Amino acid sequence: MKIDRGVLIKSIAFPLLVGAVAGLLTRNAMQDFQMLTKPPLSPPGWLFPIVWTILYTLMGISAYIIRTSDASYEQIDDALMIYRYQLIVNFLWSIFFFNFEWYFFSFIWILLLWVLIILMIRSFSKISKTAAYLNIPYLLWVTFAAYLNFGIWWLNR
Numbered sequence: 001m002k003i004d005r006g007v008l009i010k011s012i013a014f015p016l017l018v019g020a021v022a023g024l025l026t027r028n029a030m031q032d033f034q035m036l037t038k039p040p041l042s043p044p045g046w047l048f049p050i051v052w053t054i055l056y057t058l059m060g061i062s063a064y065i066i067r068t069s070d071a072s073y074e075q076i077d078d079a080l081m082i083y084r085y086q087l088i089v090n091f092l093w094s095i096f097f098f099n100f101e102w103y104f105f106s107f108i109w110i111l112l113l114w115v116l117i118i119l120m121i122r123s124f125s126k127i128s129k130t131a132a133y134l135n136i137p138y139l140l141w142v143t144f145a146a147y148l149n150f151g152i153w154w155l156n157r
Helices: 005-034 047-067 073-099 103-125 129-133 136-155
Strands: none
Touching: 005 047, 005 073, 047 073, 047 129, 047 136, 073 103, 103 129, 103 136
């Protein structure tokens, strides 16, 4: 399989750009976030951008695999539509949680994200198992993030 470097770079850059914009839009809320009571197992703040960079890169690679697969146009389009939806929901979660401080709403929203990630993985697996497996760390991290989100809401009511 020949790698189309231009498509690969665009595929990786897209989710990284979504994450970077979310980070820029929420950076002023980080001081308030630091003051919150957090649940056990909360990682240090410096870890989040590292983890998200890795996850967005894996998402981009998986999207590239789907985009350049031999599957039908309809299958590819359907899979990438779910991919785009989950990225939008992911982006909005940051705004709802950090900027608006809607912690309970954000918890419900992250559950929607979790469902969309599962649907994306399922859709990707019909085209490429590798592309699907690359998103397992994302699903696990969002599961952990949902725990943190719920804990922050509960502890800061």
